[in-house]
Amino acid sequence: MSAVAVLRLPLAVDLSGFVKLLQRMQVPHRVSEESGEQVLWVPQNISEDVRALYERFPAGDPDQQLDIPEAAQTRKRPSFIEQVRHAKATGLVLILSLIVGAVTLLGDNLDTMRWLTFLDFRIVGEYIHFVPLADSLAAGQWWRLVTPMLIHFGILHLAMNGMWYWELGRRIESRQGSINLVGLTLLFGLVSNYAQYYFSGPTLFGGLSGVLYGLLGHCWIFQILAPNAAYRLPRGVLVMMLVWLLLCLSGLVSMIGFGEIANAAHVSGLLIGCFTGLLGGLYNRRKLAA
Structure with a gap:
């Protein structure tokens, strides 16, 4: 119907x-x-x-x-199909992440993964030689600025990021539309990827977590300035993700065996998300007052 x-x-x-x-x-x-x-x-x-x-x-x-x-x-509760029908952009990003996870074997297929990483690389013996970013961009490989967000290393990495993107992406898409969600996703991916490259240098990194912290910050500040049921996060979610961010920054998460954490991507994603939430919230607040 x-x-x-x-x-x-x-x-x-x-x-x-x-x-x-x-x-x-x-x-x-x-x-x-x-x-x-x-x-x-x-x-x-x-x-x-x-x-x-x-x-x-x-x-x-x-x-x-x-x-x-x-x-x-x-x-x-709406069926999963009904939820996807109203969250097409959210579902598209998740499908792309699943496809990339399959073709890269969740980070094990380096020959395929090198086409999506922030820096192109070559494997010589036991060493990885990275190609300068300027050379890749000069060759027209601009997609590298955002595609690392689709790369995941392990099923748990993909599952956790996918779950949170589904939760946060649907909220933004329902209130601000599919185009805005795609635009914010690309913006947060670009900023978090470049920040991680700037602070960590030539390394292999990937995942949606920088984007997720951007979506979190966007919903958080937007909701404060222009309250709406769509952006009302479940109790404890904000606190939990901020506490997780602090634990990652402390180095404790890496010490207990979670591997290297892209802290620069997380922090920069959160900051740019708060900034877009501020702009969007102020704009909507001004419309309400007009």
Whole structure:
């Protein structure tokens, strides 16, 4: 069943109460932000009923005056296919990561991986000889600035990064759209990759973790300035990721056997994410005040 836009309201209108009512009634719905408006989408066959319900209960039903059967109050979790349908860009990045993981054998196939690393390299005997970045860029290999984010070293590395990208990427895509998510992902990848190269020199590195800290910082600061349910992170997530960052910086994580950690990528990703969150949050706050 196709979804239709049943309500288009200014961002200043608080729709949270009505959304909670729809959740209690187990009504399929989603809220997006388009052209400075918040848009409520529901299946076409119930659009008129939802519109009429909003006319009666624009603030929802905080006192729970409506007699809703208990079974209808159990919120049905969207299927994985439904979630992917509304998070195409998020899914695309994860699929690309899986493909790269397969063709590079999670870092074991150096012949394939060298085409995606920040610096091209040649293996001579037991040594790796890196090609200067300027030479690769002069040859038109500009993709190297971002493709290291798709490289992962081991199944756990890929699984953890993929899980967090799915969690954070969907939030940004649902509120700011697929194009903005792709743009932010590329920006965070570029900044974190270059920062890691600048501080560590010619080395092999990769993974989405720098991008993840960028997405985290973006949601964090954006939510402070322009609150929205989409960017309300689960309790403890922010604290956990910041504590993990500090543990990595302390060197403890490397000492207990997790290998070398791309700390420069993590910190730079977080900083640039906070900066984009600041710009986006201020812009949305200004639209609300206008």
